[in-house]
Each structure stands twice: as structure tokens, then as C-alpha cells.
Amino acid sequence: MAPGAAGGATSSHRLEFWFDFASTYSYVAAARIEAEAGAAQVAIVWRPFLLGPLFARQGWNDSPFNLNPARGRYMWRDLQRLTARHGLPWRRPSRFPRSSVLAARVALTGLDQDWLPGVVRALYHANFAADLDIADRRVVADLLRDLGLPADDLLGRAVHQDTKDHLRRLTDEAWERGLFGAPSFVAGQEVFWGQDRLGEALDWARQPGRDDAV
Amino acid sequence: MAPGAAGGATSSHRLEFWFDFASTYSYVAAARIEAEAGAAQVAIVWRPFLLGPLFARQGWNDSPFNLNPARGRYMWRDLQRLTARHGLPWRRPSRFPRSSVLAARVALTGLDQDWLPGVVRALYHANFAADLDIADRRVVADLLRDLGLPADDLLGRAVHQDTKDHLRRLTDEAWERGLFGAPSFVAGQEVFWGQDRLGEALDWARQPGRDDAV
Numbered sequence: 212m213a214p215g216a217a218g219g220a221t222s223s224h225r226l227e228f229w230f231d232f233a234s235t236y237s238y239v240a241a242a243r244i245e246a247e248a249g250a251a252q253v254a255i256v257w258r259p260f261l262l263g264p265l266f267a268r269q270g271w272n273d274s275p276f277n278l279n280p281a282r283g284r285y286m287w288r289d290l291q292r293l294t295a296r297h298g299l300p301w302r303r304p305s306r307f308p309r310s311s312v313l314a315a316r317v318a319l320t321g322l323d324q325d326w327l328p329g330v331v332r333a334l335y336h337a338n339f340a341a342d343l344d345i346a347d348r349r350v351v352a353d354l355l356r357d358l359g360l361p362a363d364d365l366l367g368r369a370v371h372q373d374t375k376d377h378l379r380r381l382t383d384e385a386w387e388r389g390l391f392g393a394p395s396f397v398a399g400q401e402v403f404w405g406q407d408r409l410g411e412a413l414d415w416a417r418q419p420g421r422d423d424a425v
Numbered sequence: 426m427a428p429g430a431a432g433g434a435t436s437s438h439r440l441e442f443w444f445d446f447a448s449t450y451s452y453v454a455a456a457r458i459e460a461e462a463g464a465a466q467v468a469i470v471w472r473p474f475l476l477g478p479l480f481a482r483q484g485w486n487d488s489p490f491n492l493n494p495a496r497g498r499y500m501w502r503d504l505q506r507l508t509a510r511h512g513l514p515w516r517r518p519s520r521f522p523r524s525s526v527l528a529a530r531v532a533l534t535g536l537d538q539d540w541l542p543g544v545v546r547a548l549y550h551a552n553f554a555a556d557l558d559i560a561d562r563r564v565v566a567d568l569l570r571d572l573g574l575p576a577d578d579l580l581g582r583a584v585h586q587d588t589k590d591h592l593r594r595l596t597d598e599a600w601e602r603g604l605f606g607a608p609s610f611v612a613g614q615e616v617f618w619g620q621d622r623l624g625e626a627l628d629w630a631r632q633p634g635r636d637d638a639v
Contacts, residue, residue, distance in 0.1 A: 281605040285603060288615075292615075391495040391499065404499060
């Protein structure tokens with residue numbers, strides 16, 4: 212299996228999944244993508260990154276859900292509905308957005324590992340179902356240990372300079388490739404923004420350009 | 426048929442469709458909603474309104490697609506894909522956004538008329554497939570005549586003070602009820618934003634709260 216590709220690995224079709232552990236809609240996408248990509252026989256290329264620097268480039272010093280109260284009110288209600296629809300546990304976090312730097316770095320240490328999807332799910336569950344601070348090293352360590360993983364080793368690798376640089380590179384790449392929010396799905400050069408576009412992104416990954424009249 | 430309700434009128438289920446004739450994604454929603462609401466046996470309550478005043482309340486003096494280049498680039502590409510996917514004609518308008526005040530007022534004169542859906546489609550086609558200026562009285566007059574409608578009479582009613590006040594009231598109501606963008610679908614008190622949420626909005630209209638764990 213190529214580094215960074217996991218799930219449906221026998222397929223030649225690939226879809227990049229760009230997500231931020233602070234992003235509510237990324238939680239829904241992360242919960243959906245394994246089953247739906249599996250059914251579509253599309254391999255997931257996991258791409259943890261940071262929304263904060265992309266927001267800064269768009270002129271925002273906070274989540275647009277905090278800066279725009281109407282948009283924020285809608286999002287919180289929408290997440291109640293969406294998580295119920297998809298059978299996901301949900302508790303509105305007492306702090307939003309939480310720093311997702313540590314969580315993203317931990318995920319980056321596992322891009323080519325079978326444990327990655329489980330850790331991604333556990334980190335989202337901590338933030339959006341258990342209301343735990345995923346910026347807290349102890350929270351992440353407990354979560355890794357509960358999954359039977361070598362927490363100290365992984366956390367050590369997570370804060371290694373190579374991992375920090377990797378996360379910075381991915382975040383820069385996201386912006387350069389036209390991403391501005393999360394979750395985003397990328398098939399080749401085609402970007403699809405929002406958990407509600409997962410199905411179309413998977414269709415495109417299977418058959419690039421099938422929708423494209425141009 | 427109750428004023429403002431058209432399509433699937435024998436159903437007790439109703440979904441409000443809030444749209445702006447300047448909105449690209451509203452074009453896609455307007456093209457989809459009759460068939461999908463009909464299949465779901467949900468009556469459409471047509472709600473033309475103006476996004477501009479809602480954008481102003483969010484601190485924007487232009488479309489967010491113009492203010493935010495990354496978001497704008499994505500939108501234009503996405504519209505190519507979406508219109509191809511749904512088999513809709515598409516030409517990127519040479520001016521965006523166009524003033525949709527006249528078009529919205531014309532639509533308001535037909536809320537309880539069988540001709541409304543056809544006029545809505547024709548206005549969107551003019552803006553987003555034929556690159557015509559829907560703010561131009563002559564363009565709208567031609568379009569109404571082509572549909573066999575009394576253009577002078579309808580345009581006279583469109584600029585009547587009652588119609589102007591009606592549009593202002595609807596736009597105020599949109600903001601008061603939590604809308605911040607278009608298209609939006611409202612079932613009871615539940616708002617769904619974006620053409621990609623039409624299916625969920627129709628599900629909710631048929632069975633309020635079925636997704637709601639709260």
C-alpha cells in the first residue's frame with residue numbers, strides 16, 4: 212500500500228480527504244467516508260491539515276462560524292440534525308474551535324498505518340462527542356493507549372520537526388490547490404467542498420469528468 | 426390552492442424554497458426542485474427574496490464569491506460540474522451578481538399562479554444560460570411574452586408599491602428566521618442551506634424531526 216493510501220487499497224481510484232480535527236463538518240465526513248469510499252471501491256488518501264492558516268489568508272482570525280453569528284447558529288443546529296441522521300454521537304463542544312495542531316500531527320505519523328482511521332475517529336469522537344480537549348497531550352495519550360497504540364512513541368514522533376514541517380507543507384499545499392475550507396475532497400485536480408458533496412466526489416474519483424460538459 | 430403554494434398541491438407537506446435570481450446555486454436548486462418535490466409529494470412554497478440585504482447584515486458589500494477569490498474560483502468551477510451533472514445549460518454570466526430586484530418582484534406577482542415555475546426557470550435561464558441582464562425591463566418583458574404572458578400588465582404590477590413592500594417584508598423575514606444565504610429550504614422552523622441539501626429538506630418536510638435526536 213502506498214504511503215498515505217488506506218482503505219479500498221486494491222482500487223486504482225483514489226480520493227484525497229482533506230480534514231481538520233477542529234472542523235465539525237469534517238467529523239461527519241470522517242464518519243461517513245470509510246463505508247462510502249469502500250462501497251465505491253475508491254481508496255482514501257488521508258490529508259490532515261490546518262484550517263486556521265487558510266482562514267487567515269481569507270482575512271479571518273477565527274472560525275467563520277464564530278465571526279458570523281447567523282452562520283454559526285445554523286451550523287450548530289445543522290450538526291445536531293446531521294449527526295442524528297448518520298447515527299453519530301454528538302455533544303456541542305464547550306470550546307470551539309479547539310486547537311487541532313497536535314491531533315493533526317499525530318495523524319500524520321500514521322498515514323501509512325492501518326491504525327490511522329481508528330485514531331481519526333477517536334480524535335473526532337473526543338472533540339465532538341466527549342467534549343475533551345484534543346489539544347491536551349494527556350487526552351491524546353489516553354486515547355492512543357485505549358486503542359492499544361504506543362502513545363509515548365507516537366506523541367514523540369508527532370512533535371518531531373519532520374512532522375511539524377510535513378503539516379506545514381500540507382497546509383500550504385491545500386491553499387495552493389484551491390482549498391479554502393474543510394472537509395474537502397480532491398480527485399485529481401477537482402476539489403469538492405463540504406461533507407454533503409462526498410457522493411459526487413466519489414463519483415468523480417471513479418470516472419473523472421463524467422459530469423463535465425466543458 | 427393557497428397563495429404561494431404550487432406543485433404537489435394535494436400534499437399536506439410543504440417546503441419553503443427561498444431563492445434569489447442572482448444566485449448561481451439557486452439556479453441549480455430551482456431546476457431540481459419541481460421534479461424532486463413532486464416525487465416526494467411535497468408542495469413547494471415559493472419565496473423569492475434578496476440576498477444583498479442579508480449580505481449587508483453580514484458585513485459584505487458584494488457577493489462573498491467576489492470578495493473571497495478562492496471561494497469564487499471554486500464556485501465557478503463547481504457550477505460547471507453541477508449544471509453538467511443535472512443536464513442544465515450553463516454560461517458564466519459576464520456580470521455577477523446581476524441585480525435581481527426586478528426579477529424577484531415579477532415572481533412575487535405570480536405566487537399563486539400556475540405560470541410561476543415557468544417564469545422562475547426562464548429568468549434563471551436568462552441570467553445563467555443566455556447571459557442576459559435580468560435587471561433590464563426589456564429582457565424580462567421579452568421573456569414574459571415568449572411564455573404567452575401579459576408582460577406590460579405583470580411589469581406594471583411588479584413595480585407597484587405593494588409588490589415592493591412585499592419583497593422587502595420577505596427579505597426581512599428571511600433574516601429574522603435565520604437565513605443567511607441562498608438557496609435555503611425551510612420546513613417548519615428548520616432551515617437547510619444549499620442546493621445540495623434539497624433531499625434532506627424534503628425528507629424533513631415529509632417527516633419533521635425524523636433525524637432529530639434531541
